[in-house]
Amino acid sequence: MSTGNMNLTLKVWRQKNNNAKGALVDYKLADISPDMSFLEMFDVLNEQLINKGDEPVVFDHDCREGICGMCSMFINGRPHGPKDLVTTCQLHMRSFKDGDTIVVEPWRAAAFPVVKDLTVDRSAFDRVIAAGGFISVNTGNAQDANNLPIPKMQADAAFEAAACIGCGACVATCKNASAMLFVSAKISQLALLPQGQPERYRRVQSMVAQMDAEGFGNCTNTGACEAECPKGISLENIARMNRDFASAKFISEETV
Amino acid sequence: MSGFGNAFSSSIGKKFIMGITGLFLILFLIVHCGINALIFISDGGLTFNVGAHFMATNWIIRAGEIVLFIGLLAHIFQALRLTLQNQKARPVKYAVNDGKANSKWYSRSMGLLGTLLLIFLVVHLKDFWVVSRFTGIPTVDANGHEDLYAVMKEKFQDPVRVVVYVLAMFSLCYHLLHGFASAFQTLGWNHSKYNGIIKGAGVWYSVIISILFAAMPIAVYFGLIQ
Ligand code: HEM
Ligand code: SF4
Ligand code: FES
Numbered sequence: 001m002s003t004g005n006m007n008l009t010l011k012v013w014r015q016k017n018n019n020a021k022g023a024l025v026d027y028k029l030a031d032i033s034p035d036m037s038f039l040e041m042f043d044v045l046n047e048q049l050i051n052k053g054d055e056p057v058v059f060d061h062d063c064r065e066g067i068c069g070m071c072s073m074f075i076n077g078r079p080h081g082p083k084d085l086v087t088t089c090q091l092h093m094r095s096f097k098d099g100d101t102i103v104v105e106p107w108r109a110a111a112f113p114v115v116k117d118l119t120v121d122r123s124a125f126d127r128v129i130a131a132g133g134f135i136s137v138n139t140g141n142a143q144d145a146n147n148l149p150i151p152k153m154q155a156d157a158a159f160e161a162a163a164c165i166g167c168g169a170c171v172a173t174c175k176n177a178s179a180m181l182f183v184s185a186k187i188s189q190l191a192l193l194p195q196g197q198p199e200r201y202r203r204v205q206s207m208v209a210q211m212d213a214e215g216f217g218n219c220t221n222t223g224a225c226e227a228e229c230p231k232g233i234s235l236e237n238i239a240r241m242n243r244d245f246a247s248a249k250f251i252s253e254e255t256v
Numbered sequence: 257m258s259g260f261g262n263a264f265s266s267s268i269g270k271k272f273i274m275g276i277t278g279l280f281l282i283l284f285l286i287v288h289c290g291i292n293a294l295i296f297i298s299d300g301g302l303t304f305n306v307g308a309h310f311m312a313t314n315w316i317i318r319a320g321e322i323v324l325f326i327g328l329l330a331h332i333f334q335a336l337r338l339t340l341q342n343q344k345a346r347p348v349k350y351a352v353n354d355g356k357a358n359s360k361w362y363s364r365s366m367g368l369l370g371t372l373l374l375i376f377l378v379v380h381l382k383d384f385w386v387v388s389r390f391t392g393i394p395t396v397d398a399n400g401h402e403d404l405y406a407v408m409k410e411k412f413q414d415p416v417r418v419v420v421y422v423l424a425m426f427s428l429c430y431h432l433l434h435g436f437a438s439a440f441q442t443l444g445w446n447h448s449k450y451n452g453i454i455k456g457a458g459v460w461y462s463v464i465i466s467i468l469f470a471a472m473p474i475a476v477y478f479g480l481i482q
Binding site for chain 2: 011013024074076077078082103105108109110111173175176177178180208209211212215216217218219220221222223224227228235236238239240241242243245246249250
């Protein structure tokens with residue numbers, strides 16, 4: 001890693017485990033390159049901690065190319081830091097200035113308990129998906145692609161909803177820790193396509209019920225989720241989910 | 257199993273109640289503001305008293321008043337429940353949270369703005385509603401109608417009351433600047449053909465209603481209307 005000229009003060013949340021009391025701990029970092037990604041800067045910090053015999057900071061990451069959604073860091077009061085439409089792994093140190101103080105905290109939500117330091121348990125999202133975020137089809141030969149005609153606009157909207165990487169930034173930034181943007185994206189990507197129709201109204205009821213059971217808050221339409229989502233998921237998906245929920249509860253025969 | 261399942265106990269169902277009662281209150285305020293604005297005719301309150309007399313005696317309006325109170329109570333009750341649940345959803349707060357980077361302060365302060373409105377409503381109902389319904393309006397005007405206008409003139413001689421009313425209208429304005437469009441989003445009405453209209457109507461509605469209401473105590477206090 002090339003060395004650079006940035007000197008930084010980090011205030012990082014350190015917490016041994018879910019039951020322990022955590023606190024912000026100060027670290028000084030010197031010679032950070034502006035071309036490093038935010039996670040690479042953390043790698044440098046961790047190397048220094050290990051060399052000193054200290055415990056490295058535990059943080060989630062996997063792809064480091066903006067597609068897996070693991071790199072959850074709440075940086076200076078914003079999920080994934082100051083830039084729009086990027087994940088922490090795609091954030092570069094040139095977005096900061098020499099001498100800056102950077103506060104890094106884990107996602108904070110009752111439904112996302114802290115595992116250690118900056119790592120939180122996001123399996124609540126998995127349980128919401130398991131409650132209905134799938135389609136049931138028999139396996140067999142793949143169908144011809146044009147068997148089910150889908151208007152371009154519809155396909156595009158489904159694709160945009162499907163861009164959600166399940167990172168949880170929407171929950172992290174929402175003042176109510178509401179998961180509506182995530183859940184509505186996962187519902188919309190199926191509700192917009194013919195393959196999603198058979199289970200459409202059952203799905204919205206089950207997934208919303210699971211979302212509530214996980215202890216996420218209630219949406220108040222502040223729009224913070226949409227503004228902070230690294231994939232630009234739109235609030236339209238929440239409105240669509242609410243419409244589907246109303247249809248399911250007040251019109252459809254199927255109760256879940 | 258009941259046909260409606262847990263429709264209204266789910267997070268979205270609770271929001272439906274907020275949205276429907278909120279829009280209902282918005283409709284009510286149009287009527288309320290329209291009738292009160294009759295004081296600006298400046299005819300010693302004669303026309304206004306006709307309006308007030310109609311509101312007090314017409315049975316459809318009286319029935320509507322009951323619906324209004326139920327709606328208002330439902331709105332307040334749900335609002336408190338939602339706000340408390342939402343606080344529980346984030347037990348540990350952030351050390352640094354840059355809310356202004358991604359949302360408007362009033363959209364994040366609906367509970368606070370609503371509570372200010374609630375305090376104002378208690379004062380306001382005591383000032384006028386209790387007088388007109390229970391303790392009685394002391395005088396009648398030239399047409400023989402109860403002179404609610406005289407009550408208003410007397411109440412708004414008190415500068416403290418005027419300031420409280422005007423400040424409350426700031427809360428109302430900001431509550432509605434978020435609430436108007438928010439109710440449509442909650443009820444699923446998010447559509448590129450209508451979003452501009454809804455947003456625009458929300459801003460116009462909030463500003464005009466609040467200015468008109470705030471102008472009433474100011475105009476009476478400074479004797480701008482007779
Ligand atoms: C009396 C005390 C009141 C309290 C405590 C209160 C509180 C609240 C709260 C907490 C919300 C939820 C925030 C949100 O969903 O964005 C809300 C939404 C709303 N309120 Fe109120 N409010 C009050 C009075 C009013 C009045 C008088 C009106 C109308 C003139 C009104 C209209 C609305 C609207 C339109 C919404 C949006 C509903 C939605 O987002 O679905 N509120 N209120
Ligand atoms: S909706 Fe956006 S912010 Fe929320 S989990 Fe999906 S990608 Fe992340
Ligand atoms: S590490 Fe995969 S999105 Fe950042």
